[in-house]
Amino acid sequence: MEPKAIMNPILEGNFYTSSKKNSFYQVKVDENYLGLLNTNGSLINNQMISIRDILGSRCARRRKRIGENCECHPKGKNRVLSFLENTLDEQDKSAYLHIYSYVMKNSKTGSPQKRHSFKLTLRFRLFSNYEDNMKEAFKWRNTLKQLVEKTQWRNPLLKSVENYDVDTDKGNRLLIVLNPKSGPGKSREIFENEVKPVLMEADIPYDLYITRARNDARNYIKTSNVLKWKRGIVTIGGDGVLYEVVNGIMERTDWKHVTKSIPLAIIPGGSGNGLAKSLSFCSGEPYDHNPVLISTLNIIKGFPIPVDLVRIETQSEVAFSFLSFGWGLIADIDIESERLRIIGSPRFMIWTVARLIGLRTYTGRLSFLRVPAEKVKEVVASDKYVEVQIQDSYLMEEENDKKSTNHVDCNSNSSFDMDSISLDTGCIRGEPDQVGRTESFYSLSSHKSAYHSDNASSSYLSLPETAKKSRTTIYGPKSQLPSLNKPIPKSWEVYQGEFVMVHATYQSHLSGEVYFAPDCKPNDGIIWLLVAKAGISRVNLLQFLLGLSNGTHLRCPFVEMIPVFAFRLEPLCEGSHIVVDGEVLPHSSIIQAEIFPGIVSLLNKLPPAENATSSR
Ligand SMILES: Nc1ncnc2c1ncn2[C@@H]1O[C@H](COP(=O)(O)OP(=O)(O)OP(=O)(O)O)[C@@H](O)[C@H]1O
Numbered sequence: 378m379e380p381k382a383i384m385n386p387i388l389e390g391n392f393y394t395s396s397k398k399n400s401f402y403q404v405k406v407d408e409n410y411l412g413l414l415n416t417n418g419s420l421i422n423n424q425m426i427s428i429r430d431i432l433g434s435r436c437a438r439r440r441k442r443i444g445e446n447c448e449c450h451p452k453g454k455n456r457v458l459s460f461l462e463n464t465l466d467e468q469d470k471s472a473y474l475h476i477y478s479y480v481m482k483n484s485k486t487g488s489p490q491k492r493h494s495f496k497l498t499l500r501f502r503l504f505s506n507y508e509d510n511m512k513e514a515f516k517w518r519n520t521l522k523q524l525v526e527k528t529q530w531r532n533p534l535l536k537s538v539e540n541y542d543v544d545t546d547k548g549n550r551l552l553i554v555l556n557p558k559s560g561p562g563k564s565r566e567i568f569e570n571e572v573k574p575v576l577m578e579a580d581i582p583y584d585l586y587i588t589r590a591r592n593d594a595r596n597y598i599k600t601s602n603v604l605k606w607k608r609g610i611v612t613i614g615g616d617g618v619l620y621e622v623v624n625g626i627m628e629r630t631d632w633k634h635v636t637k638s639i640p641l642a643i644i645p646g647g648s649g650n651g652l653a654k655s656l657s658f659c660s661g662e663p664y665d666h667n668p669v670l671i672s673t674l675n676i677i678k679g680f681p682i683p684v685d686l687v688r689i690e691t692q693s694e695v696a697f698s699f700l701s702f703g704w705g706l707i708a709d710i711d712i713e714s715e716r717l718r719i720i721g722s723p724r725f726m727i728w729t730v731a732r733l734i735g736l737r738t739y740t741g742r743l744s745f746l747r748v749p750a751e752k753v754k755e756v757v758a759s760d761k762y763v764e765v766q767i768q769d770s771y772l773m774e775e776e777n778d779k780k781s782t783n784h785v786d787c788n789s790n791s792s793f794d795m796d797s798i799s800l801d802t803g804c805i806r807g808e809p810d811q812v813g814r815t816e817s818f819y820s821l822s823s824h825k826s827a828y829h830s831d832n833a834s835s836s837y838l839s840l841p842e843t844a845k846k847s848r849t850t851i852y853g854p855k856s857q858l859p860s861l862n863k864p865i866p867k868s869w870e871v872y873q874g875e876f877v878m879v880h881a882t883y884q885s886h887l888s889g890e891v892y893f894a895p896d897c898k899p900n901d902g903i904i905w906l907l908v909a910k911a912g913i914s915r916v917n918l919l920q921f922l923l924g925l926s927n928g929t930h931l932r933c934p935f936v937e938m939i940p941v942f943a944f945r946l947e948p949l950c951e952g953s954h955i956v957v958d959g960e961v962l963p964h965s966s967i968i969q970a971e972i973f974p975g976i977v978s979l980l981n982k983l984p985p986a987e988n989a990t991s992s993r
Pocket of ligand 1: 556557558559560561588589590591592593613614615616617618619621646647648649650651958959960
């Protein structure tokens with residue numbers, strides 16, 4: 378509830394606005410709100426902006442406009458609205474303070490709320506000289522900055538950075554990993570036009586890494602000193618580029634320290650964007666209207682929340698997944714519709730129709746450990762959405778982890794029940810993509826380097842040697858399951874026969890449009906396993922799939938949603954793709970998956986109820 382007035386203001390004053398001539402506002406600021414009181418005859422409009430919705434502010438002096446006091450452009454003629462670069466208006470002694478916020482508004486009566494940019498410009502002209510007006514503007518800016526910072530997350534590990542410099546925020550930077558080939562190939566434009574301006578308003582320093590090939594992000598994360606990006610690692614692209622970042626972390630001996638100290642985040646630029654949608658959905662943010670803005674605000678205004686990872690093991694790979702595992706219909710649609718990548722998300726709908734016409738079934742055996750019904754009820758009912766506490770103690774654990782980690786060569790006959798597994802990946806990993814998107818983004822627009830940095834305070838990094846790698850060692854949490862060559866426990870249930878699909882997810886949405894597991898939360902510790910058996914009619918299947926996209930979730934014969942802790946899939950035929958977070962895994966005749974709750978943290982806005990109590 379917004380307060381009607383600000384009783385104990387920290388700042389207050391009367392201001393002229395630059396947007397309306399001859400009108401002034403009374404502006405008051407307290408710990409929680411900036412209040413704008415517009416005196417307009419007898420009508421008083423109160424407008425409150427939550428400090429949580431303010432990104433930042435900037436002081437400026439007015440610049441001359443072309444056409445003003447300029448002989449070649451007499452007043453009233455040929456007036457142009459742009460400012461003359463670097464030409465300050467010496468006659469105007471005022472100082473200006475621009476305040477950037479993103480406020481929730483109803484566009485039309487009854488329509489859902491949306492976030493809108495609201496820029497307020499205050500003009501300080503109490504004093505006759507510019508310097509004193511600017512001093513006053515700076516006083517406001519600094520106070521606002523402190524208030525805004527109090528509402529934002531700051532990595533507690535920053536205090537352990539040697540010679541930490543508060544002013545330059547050394548160490549408190551973001552790493553942005555951008556895949557220029559994601560979805561319809563618009564990630565770079567998304568960054569330039571939609572993300573960068575918002576980061577600049579919030580004054581957030583960042584380094585930008587643009588990927589050059591498949592697995593480039595993975596190698597970069599594996600080999601870089603990622604601990605210097607204490608604010609977080611953000612991907613711009615589809616779920617596949619974050620998948621590379623997560624698995625790059627799991628290839629590090631200090632994976633535990635990194636996952637506990639550096640939050641991750643995602644800005645949608647791909648075709649599916651299931652994780653970005655799921656995160657904003659669980660915090661109640663109006664994502665669909667402007668997915669990129671909402672996800673960028675999640676990074677600036679968000680707190681690290683724990684997110685589950687699923688450890689997937691095949692005969693040749695171990696991978697960590699945050700979104701989904703698929704075999705059968707949906708996996709096939711995902712991969713086979715690649716050829717329509719250029720059209721964005723409609724590619725899935727078009728391919729769904731094609732695949733329904735030529736419906737295939739696959740033989741296999743599915744075994745799973747079901748989550749007891751009471752446990753599911755308890756998890757669904759609980760509001761399990763807590764902020765991750767990043768602890769200094771993890772700094773100590775790093776060394777111990779290094780000492781205790783086992784390395785296992787998959788060519789040896791050892792059991793896989795270990796903390797890490799070593800796999801020979803042949804020539805695929807670490808080499809440029811062999812299929813499809815091999816031509817470099819830079820061949821179109823730049824011949825320089827994969828690094829790019831724009832913010833004044835952001836660094837320019839030189840091009841590294843591409844990490845050469847012939848072996849992949851995967852660390853991460855230790856498997857609790859029997860090894861692939863051992864039988865599953867008797868308590869597991871088994872389905873054997875013909876399947877249309879087996880599709881597992883651990884987030885609510887598979888994509889922006891597909892609301893797959895309504896009861897799923899990012900950290901519920903449950904794999905939601907959708908099993909569609911052969912026998913289902915095309916009409917029923919179509920109705921079921923349409924239900925997923927409009928959130929109606931029809932009950933359908935031959936289709937079951939089973940909450941499980943772990944499962945084993947044995948495809949007894951070839952043909953279907955095995956897809957993890959949108960990435961294809963090589964065929965394997967046995968695949969095992971198990972969930973690890975809250976293993977990584979992702980920056981996300983807290984839902985409104987928590988917002989009220991978590992100010993710091
Ligand atoms: N510069 C690049 N050139 C070619 N492929 C790349 C490049 N950078 C990353 N990739 C690969 O592109 C693949 C797809 O990336 P991503 O998931 O970001 O997009 P998407 O598939 O369109 O999105 P979504 O997963 O949401 O459907 C990943 O496998 C990644 O390894």
